[in-house]
Amino acid sequence: QVQLAESGGxxxxxxxxxxxxxxxxxxxxxxxxxxxxxxxxxxxxxFVAGIIRNAVNTxxxxxxxxxxxxxxxxxxxxxxxxxxxxxxxxxxxxxxxxEASLYYPQYRSExxxxxxxxxxxxxx
Numbered sequence: 001q002v003q004l005a006e007s008g009g010x011x012x013x014x015x016x017x018x019x020x021x022x023x024x025x026x027x028x029x030x031x032x033x034x035x036x037x038x039x040x041x042x043x044x045x046x047f048v049a050g051i052i053r054n055a056v057n058t059x060x061x062x063x064x065x066x067x068x069x070x071x072x073x074x075x076x077x078x079x080x081x082x083x084x085x086x087x088x089x090x091x092x093x094x095x096x097x098x099e100a101s102l103y104y105p106q107y108r109s110e111x112x113x114x115x116x117x118x119x120x121x122x123x124x
Contacts, residue, residue: 002027002113004096009118012086020081020118022096029072030054032100034079035111036070038092038120045095047106049081059104064090086122093117 008020022034035050049060049070058070069082079096097111105111 002029002032002098004098004113004115006094006096006115006118009094009120011121011123013124014086014088014122016086016122017082017084018086018120019083020094020096020120022079022081022115024077024079024098027098028074029077029079029098030074032098032113033102033105034070034072035097035105036079036081037095037097037108038090039095039117040089040092043092045108047108048094050104050106051079052104053100057104059106061106083120088122091120091122093119 003025005023012018033053036048037045038048039045051058051070067085072079095117096115098113099111
């Protein structure tokens with residue numbers, strides 16, 4: 001089964017940019033639907049962005065549309081979350097997740113494999 005590892009989190013100022021990486025091992029990331037989720041303190045884990053397996057189709061939550069983008073590099077077996085124009089309410093632990101069979105999954109329960117998360121803090 002695939003294992004996922006996130007990296008790239010850190011402290012960024014409001015209006016700044018950050019790129020998160022999700023590196024896969026034990027499986028080929030292009031054969032999975034991969035999603036990014038985030039969990040802010042005291043809140044439920046929420047869907048942020050997804051990319052469809054074996055395709056380049058992407059989809060986003062309304063809260064990040066136009067500011068975040070998701071991409072995949074098959075040669076690195078990795079998926080990325082590019083974040084720009086960041087806001088304090090983007091502060092959260094960000095997780096990547098994968099599943100292999102559904103159509104545009106966006107609920108936590110639909111994903112089978114999860115990374116450990118990487119923390120992003122947006123603050124001046």
